[in-house]
Amino acid sequence: xxxxxxxxxxxxxxxxxxxxxxxxxxxxxxxxxxxxxxxxxxxxxxxxxxxxxxxxxxxxxxxxxxxxxxxxxxxxxxxxxxxxxxxxxxxxxxxxxxxxxxxxxxxxxxxxxxxxxxxxxxxxxxxxxxxxxxxxxxxxxxxxxxxxxxxxxxxxxxxxxxxxxxxxxxxxxxxxxxxxxxxxxxxxxxxxxxxx
Numbered sequence: 001x002x003x004x005x006x007x008x009x010x011x012x013x014x015x016x017x018x019x020x021x022x023x024x025x026x027x028x029x030x031x032x033x034x035x036x037x038x039x040x041x042x043x044x045x046x047x048x049x050x051x052x053x054x055x056x057x058x059x060x061x062x063x064x065x066x067x068x069x070x071x072x073x074x075x076x077x078x079x080x081x082x083x084x085x086x087x088x089x090x091x092x093x094x095x096x097x098x099x100x101x102x103x104x105x106x107x108x109x110x111x112x113x114x115x116x117x118x119x120x121x122x123x124x125x126x127x128x129x130x131x132x133x134x135x136x137x138x139x140x141x142x143x144x145x146x147x148x149x150x151x152x153x154x155x156x157x158x159x160x161x162x163x164x165x166x167x168x169x170x171x172x173x174x175x176x177x178x179x180x181x182x183x184x185x186x187x188x189x190x191x192x193x194x195x196x
Contacts, residue, residue, distance in 0.1 A: 001048060001066045003028045004036060008068075011075050020079040030083040030167070037076040037170060040068040077149070080169050084151045093151040094118065094125055094163065097175055098142040103135065110135035114163075117147060117178050122161035127152065134168040147172040 003026035010019030020028055040046040046068040052058035068076075081093045100113035109129035116123055127150050129135055141148040152166030172178065 001032070001036070001050075002026075002063050004032065005063075005066055005068075007079065008072055008075060011079075017075075017079050017082050020082060024083070028079075028083070030080055033076055033080045033083055034167075034169070036068055037073060037080055040070065040073050040076065041170065044070050077170055081149075081151050084167055084169070091151060092121065092154045092163070093149060093169065094121065095147055095149045095172065095178075096125075097145075098138050098148055100126070101135075101139060101142060107132060110138070112138045112142070114148065114150060122154075125154075125161045125163050127163045127166045130165045130167055134166075137168045137171055141171050145175050147175050147178045 003023040004020075007017075007019035007023045007028060011017060020033065036046075036048075039048065048066045048068070050064040052064070058064075084091065094114055094116050095118060096114040096116040098112050098114060101110070102112065103110040109132045111126060111128050112135070114125045114127055116125060127138075129138075130152075138148060140146070148171050149169040150163060150166050151169050152163035155162050155164060
């Protein structure tokens, strides 16, 4: 967590996520960043304190209290996406509306569809999750009409776009708060027909 705080300070001064990438050797990871993001989202300030086992001597020269602000949430979200990416393959992040929830086997991660709210990239994507816990978040986003942000390996199969080994980066706010740039783009081009 200390490395994450340092990476946030580096981002504030430089606008670069390189502190997160270089901090991987000090424990920064997608999982840690996403966990902190989950705690800091919808909070004015998140205060995390580590309590050491009282039966052994606590480590010296280590912080045990960390603060994260609401203003850190967008940076943490960007860092989580960056850390989830494998530079050797085509990793993408998509923000959209959940539909078509499906689970073939009990305990499997499940699949769902996303109608993208982005002006570029595929309009509809099927998402095959890497973790079944993320499926519950997709269900919540679907039931509460919330936008969701997912990241994974984009592949095209016939007419379908798939996001494999995908993870839910975060659940955003109500769908009606997100103006679809795709819709505004299509409205600007009145000579084109929207077939989908």
